[in-house]
Amino acid sequence: MNGRPLVFVDVETTGLSARDGHILEIGAVRVENGKIVAEYKQLLDPGVDVPWFITNLTGIRTSDVSGQPQFRQVADEVERLFEDSIFVTHNVGFDYSFFASEFKRLGHSLDMDHFCTAKLSRLLHPEHRRHTLDALIDRGGYEIANRHRAYDDAYVLYQFYRDALQQHGDNLYEAVQKILIHTGQTPKERLTYVPMTD
Numbered sequence: 001m002n003g004r005p006l007v008f009v010d011v012e013t014t015g016l017s018a019r020d021g022h023i024l025e026i027g028a029v030r031v032e033n034g035k036i037v038a039e040y041k042q043l044l045d046p047g048v049d050v051p052w053f054i055t056n057l058t059g060i061r062t063s064d065v066s067g068q069p070q071f072r073q074v075a076d077e078v079e080r081l082f083e084d085s086i087f088v089t090h091n092v093g094f095d096y097s098f099f100a101s102e103f104k105r106l107g108h109s110l111d112m113d114h115f116c117t118a119k120l121s122r123l124l125h126p127e128h129r130r131h132t133l134d135a136l137i138d139r140g141g142y143e144i145a146n147r148h149r150a151y152d153d154a155y156v157l158y159q160f161y162r163d164a165l166q167q168h169g170d171n172l173y174e175a176v177q178k179i180l181i182h183t184g185q186t187p188k189e190r191l192t193y194v195p196m197t198d
Contacts, residue, residue, distance in 0.1 A: 003032075003033060003034065004084075004085065004086055004113075005030060005031065005032045005037075005083075005084055005085035005086070006030070006031045006085060006086050006088050006161070007028050007029070007030045007031075007081060007082055007085045007086070007087055007088065008028065008029045008030075008031070008088045008089065008154045008155070008157040008158040008161065009026070009027070009028045009087060009088065009089045009095055009099075009154055009157075010026075010027045010028075010089060010090070010095065010150045010151070010153035010154040010157065011023050011024070011025065011026055011027075011095050011098055011099070011150055012024045012025040012054070012058050012060060012148065012149065012150050013054070013098055014046050014048060014050060014051060014054060015051065015054070016094075018094075018097035018098045018100070018101040019101065021046075021098065022044070022046035022047065022048065022071070022098075022102070023044055023046070023071055023098050023099070023102055024043070024044060024046055024050065024054065024058075024060055024065060025041075025042065025043050025044065025058070025060060025149065025150040026040060026041075026042045026044065026074075026078065026150055027040065027041055027149065027150030027151030027152065027153060027154040027155070028040040028081055028150075028151075028154055029151075029154050029155055029157075029158045030081055030085065031158065031196065034196045035196075036158070038081060039151070040077075040078075040081055040151075041150070041151040042068075042069070042074060043060070043064060043065050043068045044065060044068055044069060044070060044071055044074070045065045045066060045067065045068045045069065045070050046065065046070075047070060049062045050062045050064075050065065057148050058148045058149060059146075059148075059149070060149075071102045071105075071106075072105075072106055075102070075103065075106055075108070078099075079108075082112060085112070086112065086113045086114065086115065087099075087112045087113070087114035087115075088114070088115060088117060088157060088161065089114075089116065089117065089154075089157065090116065090117045090118050090133045090136075090153070090157060091116060091118055092114050092115060092116035092119075093116075096110070096112075096114050113180060115176055115179045115180055115183070116179065117136070117157050117160060117161065118131045118132070118133075119179050120161075120164070120172075120175055120176065120179060121135075121136060121160070123175040123178065123179070124164055124167075124168060124171075124172070124175055125139075133153060133156065133157075134147075136156070136160050137156055140156075140159065140160055140163060142156050142159050142160075144156055161196070162196040165196055166196075
């Protein structure tokens with residue numbers, strides 16, 4: 001059976017508000033039929049200086065993004081990456097809102113099924129109190145070279161989902177359906193069971 005494509009995504013941004021902020025870095029892993037088919041790593045020039053607290057968190061400086069493409073220059077590439085997929089990230093409201101804002105500035109709209117791996121962790125592991133990305137990394141024993149860098153964080157989400165699929169099978173899909181419906185989405189198509197392989 002074929003499963004819907006999934007794109008595990010993380011962004012670094014210039015701040016906490018999608019209305020005023022911009023995407024600074026995109027990291028993504030696209031999975032089709034259980035296999036990684038595309039990986040995306042891209043720094044972006046946000047058109048403003050990188051705030052010091054963002055540099056403190058991510059290590060990304062204004063000099064690192066100067067001369068990098070702006071979002072409008074990679075928008076078509078990002079749309080192709082996202083095509084027909086489910087958008088998956090940790091605390092999805094944050095990342096999804098930044099993409100929605102960036103596309104809106106270009107006169108486009110973003111309309112994807114999307115779900116949150118933090119909510120998924122809460123459903124699958126109610127015995128745990130913490131479901132931050134750091135907590136998932138600790139519990140899963142995942143090695144991450146650059147925490148708070150977009151691609152590295154996105155790849156951890158892929159690993160978490162892959163391991164959850166191995167442990168929970170079809171129950172994982174039921175949990176995802178609950179999340180989609182609970183957040184007011186009418187899933188365009190159900191997920192079906194496809195084991196993931198690196």
